[in-house]
Amino acid sequence: MVEGFSPSWLDLREAADHRSCDVGLRMRFAGWMARFARPNILDLGAGTGSNLRRLAPYLGPVQDWILLDHDPAILAAARARLADWADEVALDGEVLVLRCAGAEITVRFLCADLAQGFAGLPRADAVTASAFFDLASEDFVHCLARHVVGQGSGFHAVLSFDGRQEWFPPHQHDAAMLRAFLAHQQGDKGLGAALGSSAQQTLEAAFGQAGYDVAAAPSSWILDREDQGLLVPLAAGFADAAAETGLLAPTVTAAWRAASRERGIVGHRDILALPPLA
Numbered sequence: 334m335v336e337g338f339s340p341s342w343l344d345l346r347e348a349a350d351h352r353s354c355d356v357g358l359r360m361r362f363a364g365w366m367a368r369f370a371r372p373n374i375l376d377l378g379a380g381t382g383s384n385l386r387r388l389a390p391y392l393g394p395v396q397d398w399i400l401l402d403h404d405p406a407i408l409a410a411a412r413a414r415l416a417d418w419a420d421e422v423a424l425d426g427e428v429l430v431l432r433c434a435g436a437e438i439t440v441r442f443l444c445a446d447l448a449q450g451f452a453g454l455p456r457a458d459a460v461t462a463s464a465f466f467d468l469a470s471e472d473f474v475h476c477l478a479r480h481v482v483g484q485g486s487g488f489h490a491v492l493s494f495d496g497r498q499e500w501f502p503p504h505q506h507d508a509a510m511l512r513a514f515l516a517h518q519q520g521d522k523g524l525g526a527a528l529g530s531s532a533q534q535t536l537e538a539a540f541g542q543a544g545y546d547v548a549a550a551p552s553s554w555i556l557d558r559e560d561q562g563l564l565v566p567l568a569a570g571f572a573d574a575a576a577e578t579g580l581l582a583p584t585v586t587a588a589w590r591a592a593s594r595e596r597g598i599v600g601h602r603d604i605l606a607l608p609p610l611a
């Protein structure tokens with residue numbers, strides 16, 4: 334049984350995710366992908382397909398995607414979300430064929446646990462991911478980078494948590510809560526001891542050392558009064574994770590939970606890593 338991210342949580346965050354990702358890196362990625370008449374893209378930890386919905390409008394008239402996740406329920410939700418999102422939908426066996434804003438997009442769903450390694454994964458012109466790498470270990474990132482570089486593929490991963498969370502109005506226990514949350518982030522999430530907030534640095538180092546051209550940019554969530562629908566469950570999830578570590582007195586977590594929050598910032602970063610020019 335896979336411990337999961339609920340599709341409803343991924344739905345809640347999708348708008349903030351899309352508006353926060355760096356437009357410059359996305360455009361550079363799209364420019365690089367233009368060399369492929371029919372690009373194929375492998376999205377790791379794809380969830381309900383948010384990263385496809387974010388990128389596909391920029392990647393040309395015919396595209397082939399593989400959405401990989403280890404959670405069959407989330408992949409079923411992805412199928413439904415993508416069918417709703419597209420202008421037209423057809424099925425070719427198990428493959429979803431979407432028409433959206435003039436593009437034809439085929440989508441295959443691959444239920445696989447990335448803890449098993451990359452050897453059996455299909456080759457892709459680009460490997461992408463969104464809100465995934467803070468779950469990964471250092472070894473995992475280095476193996477993945479070797480795999481991607483070995484295939485000469487492009488790599489674009491967005492929304493890796495960078496360790497910053499700020500709440501407004503501030504609360505006396507913010508700093509203690511954040512320390513506990515960061516400790517929780519480093520627990521094993523199925524891919525070895527997780528990098529948490531150092532995932533981005535590790536990605537940049539792994540692809541840089543492999544000779545790739547690496548660019549990075551911030552993609553922080555800036556959540557305002559109108560984002561209460563996300564802010565409230567975000568703070569609750571943050572408090573649950575911090576409490577799970579056992580590092581805090583229950584009175585501290587309870588006092589923090591009871592406070593109301595109008596705004597928040599969650600730090601993220603995006604990376605684009607491309608093969609060096611020949």
Ligand SMILES: C[S@@+](CC[C@H](N)C(=O)[O-])C[C@H]1O[C@@H](n2cnc3c(N)ncnc32)[C@H](O)[C@@H]1O
Binds near residue numbers: 337382448
């Ligand atoms: C935070 S969610 C992000 C989902 C999606 N990329 C998005 O941005 O909405 C992380 C995703 O990684 C998947 N995942 C976690 N560990 C995995 C593993 N070992 N193998 C494959 N997928 C995994 C989860 O099922 C979940 O869908």
